[in-house]
Amino acid sequence: MIDRRVTIAKIQQGIVIDHIPAGKANLIAQVLGLNAMARETGDIIAIGVNFDSPSMQKKDIIKVENLLFTRDMLNVVSLIAPNATIARINNGEVIEKHKVEIPASVGDIVTCPDRFCITNHEEVPGKFIVVERDPVTLRCHYCETEFFGPLIRYKEKT
Numbered sequence: 001m002i003d004r005r006v007t008i009a010k011i012q013q014g015i016v017i018d019h020i021p022a023g024k025a026n027l028i029a030q031v032l033g034l035n036a037m038a039r040e041t042g043d044i045i046a047i048g049v050n051f052d053s054p055s056m057q058k059k060d061i062i063k064v065e066n067l068l069f070t071r072d073m074l075n076v077v078s079l080i081a082p083n084a085t086i087a088r089i090n091n092g093e094v095i096e097k098h099k100v101e102i103p104a105s106v107g108d109i110v111t112c113p114d115r116f117c118i119t120n121h122e123e124v125p126g127k128f129i130v131v132e133r134d135p136v137t138l139r140c141h142y143c144e145t146e147f148f149g150p151l152i153r154y155k156e157k158t
């Protein structure tokens, strides 16, 4: 095999999300609103797609300068990429690294697929219970609709 080790934009400060399933980095970037963030801050955001990985053959990587994750952001990553690792970088060094964990419930990061659900008609923030972790399956707190796979539609920021 050809050595195709690739390094992307080493960051001094920020967060590296590694071991994202190949093809999912752009979805994560959209849902987290990384483009808008980059426009606003001028910080580096590097999205690497289809890197070779011994454990998962192909993987995506996202690096974001100066980012601090909120709980909602972490939850988004854990639902889309349950095996992702998050590394915090300080002065060019990894100071903390951990695997994401799928939480017991998530907040207003997903749209309920039931169009009659109150969350789709009134200013009620969504709330969803994680009823299954593999595949990730959610149950709406309000209408109790259970859904997984492509029915999980994340609220995207542009």
Ligand SMILES: [Zn+2]
Residues within 6 Å of the ligand: 112, 113, 114, 117, 118, 119, 140, 141, 142, 143, 144, 145
């Ligand atoms: Zn609902």
